[in-house]
Amino acid sequence: MYHLGLDIGSSSIKIALVNASTGKSVGVVTEPETEMSMEAVKNGWAEQSPLDWWRYVCSGIDKLCTQEKIEKSDISGIGISYQMHGLVLIDKEGSPLRKSIIWCDSRAVGIGQHAYEQMGPNTCNSHLLNSPSNFTASKLKWVKENEPDIYAQIYKMMLPGDFIAYKLSGVVNTTVSGLSEGIFWDFKSDAIAEILLDHYGLEKEMIPDIVDTFSVQSKVNEKGASESGLQIGTPILYRAGDQPNNALTLNVFNPGEVAATGGTSGVVYAVTDNLSVKESSRVNNFAHVNYSPGKPARIGKLLCINGAGIQYRWLLNNLNVSSYEEMDILANEVPIGCDGVSMIPFGNGAERMLESKEVGTRIINLNLNNHGKGHLCRAALEGIAFSFVYGMEIMESDGIKVNVMRAGNDNLFRSEIFSTTVATLIGYDIEIYNTTGAIGAARAANLHKGDFKAFGKTVLDNDYVMTFSPKEDKTAYKNAYATWKNELELILNNL
Structure with a gap:
C-alpha cells in the first residue's frame, strides 16, 4: 500500500507516493510542467484560482500512478502540505467566491499594521504571538471592506490546504497550526482568536471546525473520488502549511x-x-x-x-x-x-x-x-x-x-x-537530507498512529546525505x- 503526499505551492503542485510501511519514496511528479501563473490586477496583488490547484492535483495523481504503474486503489492515506497564509472563500454550495488571495499578496499590509497599533503590541504579542500583519485574517478584513457583496455570501474561509481537503472529501475543517498561520489562534486562551475577530468585525461562524493535525481528518467522498480517481473512503490523515511541513519533513x-x-x-x-x-x-x-x-x-x-x-x-x-x-x-x-x-x-x-x-x-x-x-x-x-x-x-x-x-x-x-x-x-x-515537502506530507500520513520515533528513523534511513x-x-x-x-x-x- 502507498501514501499520497500533495504539496500545493504557488509555482507548482508536487505529488509524491511513498511506501506506507517503509516510507521509501516511490515517485514524485510536478504539475503543471510550466510554472503556474499568478494574477496581479494591481501592483502588490497576487491571486490564483483554487480550482486550478484542484485540477492539477487530479491530473498529477493520474500522471504519477501511470508513471509508477500503481493502482489508485492501493493508496491508503493522504497528507497535504500547502502554501501558507492564503485566503480561500466558499459559499454554501462549496464554490469559490473569488480567486485566492495568496501568501505574497500585500494588499492587507496597512490593515494589519493599523490593527497592531490599535490593539496594542502587548495584546498582539501575548495573545497572537505576532502582528496581524498581512496574514490571512487581515486579507479577510480587506474583503469585508472592499468586496461587501462577496463577503455577504461567505459560508467558510479556508487556507489553501483546507480547500484541497474539502474538494477530496466534501468536509470543511482546519487545524490549529493552520489557524495560527492566519493569525486566527489565541495562544493565551488556547482557542480561536476572538479578540482579533471582534476587532476586525469578522464572524466566528466563518472559521471551519478544528481537527487534529495527525488524525483521520476526513475521507474521500463520492464526488472527490470521481474527480481524483482515488477510492471512496481513503482517509486524509495530515495537513500543514509549507514551512511547518518542511520542518516535519526534516x-x-x-x-x-x-x-x-x-x-x-x-x-x-x-x-x-x-x-x-x-x-x-x-x-x-x-x-x-x-x-x-x-x-x-x-x-x-x-x-x-x-x-x-x-x-x-x-x-x-x-x-x-x-x-x-x-x-x-x-x-x-x-x-x-x-x-x-x-x-x-x-x-x-x-x-x-x-x-x-x-x-x-x-x-x-x-x-x-x-x-x-x-x-x-x-x-x-x-x-x-x-x-x-x-x-x-x-x-x-x-x-x-x-x-x-x-x-x-x-x-x-x-x-x-x-x-x-x-x-x-x-x-x-548541519545535517543534510535529500527529500521534499510532498514526500514529507506523504510520510506524515503515518503519524496519526503517534510513532514519531519511527518517523525519524524513516527520514534517517531514506534521506540522510551527510553532516557538516x-x-x-x-x-x-x-x-x-x-x-x-x-x-x-x-x-x-x-x-
Whole structure:
C-alpha cells in the first residue's frame, strides 16, 4: 500500500507516493510542467484560482500512478502540505467566491499594521504571538471592506490546504497550526482568536471546525473520488502549511531542532517551547504541527531571508560560468574572508529580519587589480552564510536554544563553503537530507498512529546525505563575519 503526499505551492503542485510501511519514496511528479501563473490586477496583488490547484492535483495523481504503474486503489492515506497564509472563500454550495488571495499578496499590509497599533503590541504579542500583519485574517478584513457583496455570501474561509481537503472529501475543517498561520489562534486562551475577530468585525461562524493535525481528518467522498480517481473512503490523515511541513519533513519536532532551506530565499524555522516574542517585528511565531492545546507548547519560529539563493543564481547568470559546481571550484581557490571582499546579499526587496529595510546587494572592498570571479563567488557564498548566522543570532536573542540544524539538499547547502561557514559560526552540526515537502506530507500520513520515533528513523534511513560539522579553528571565519557584520550595521545605521 502507498501514501499520497500533495504539496500545493504557488509555482507548482508536487505529488509524491511513498511506501506506507517503509516510507521509501516511490515517485514524485510536478504539475503543471510550466510554472503556474499568478494574477496581479494591481501592483502588490497576487491571486490564483483554487480550482486550478484542484485540477492539477487530479491530473498529477493520474500522471504519477501511470508513471509508477500503481493502482489508485492501493493508496491508503493522504497528507497535504500547502502554501501558507492564503485566503480561500466558499459559499454554501462549496464554490469559490473569488480567486485566492495568496501568501505574497500585500494588499492587507496597512490593515494589519493599523490593527497592531490599535490593539496594542502587548495584546498582539501575548495573545497572537505576532502582528496581524498581512496574514490571512487581515486579507479577510480587506474583503469585508472592499468586496461587501462577496463577503455577504461567505459560508467558510479556508487556507489553501483546507480547500484541497474539502474538494477530496466534501468536509470543511482546519487545524490549529493552520489557524495560527492566519493569525486566527489565541495562544493565551488556547482557542480561536476572538479578540482579533471582534476587532476586525469578522464572524466566528466563518472559521471551519478544528481537527487534529495527525488524525483521520476526513475521507474521500463520492464526488472527490470521481474527480481524483482515488477510492471512496481513503482517509486524509495530515495537513500543514509549507514551512511547518518542511520542518516535519526534516524530522524537526522538538526544542533545540532547527530546519533550514536555502533556495531562492532562505528560511530558518526553529522549534521552541518558549513563548517569547521579543523579536516579533522580525520573527513570526506559529503553532508547529505537533502543537496541542493544553500541552507543553511547540512553537515554530520562522525567519525569512529574501536575499539568499537568488543572489548566487544572479552570479551564475552574469559571470559567464556554466554551473554552480564551477562557481564552487572558483570559490575554493580563494581563502576564507575573500582577501577582504565582502558581499551584502539583500537585493531581493525589503528584509523583515532587518526591520523591513531595503539594503540591496553591495560588494565592498573590491580591488579591480587583484580580485576576480573566484572572489565574487566566495564572497557571495560567505555573505549569504553570514546572513543565516545573523538570523540565528536574532533567533537566539528570542529564546531559541539550538543543538542541531537540518537542511534540504538544495543549491546552497550542497556547497561545502556555505554549509561549513554556517556550521562553524553557529557552533553545531548541519545535517543534510535529500527529500521534499510532498514526500514529507506523504510520510506524515503515518503519524496519526503517534510513532514519531519511527518517523525519524524513516527520514534517517531514506534521506540522510551527510553532516557538516564546525571547524575547530574558527578564527578566520569569525574575523570574516565580524567584518561583514560591521559593514552591514554601518549600512543599516545610515538608512
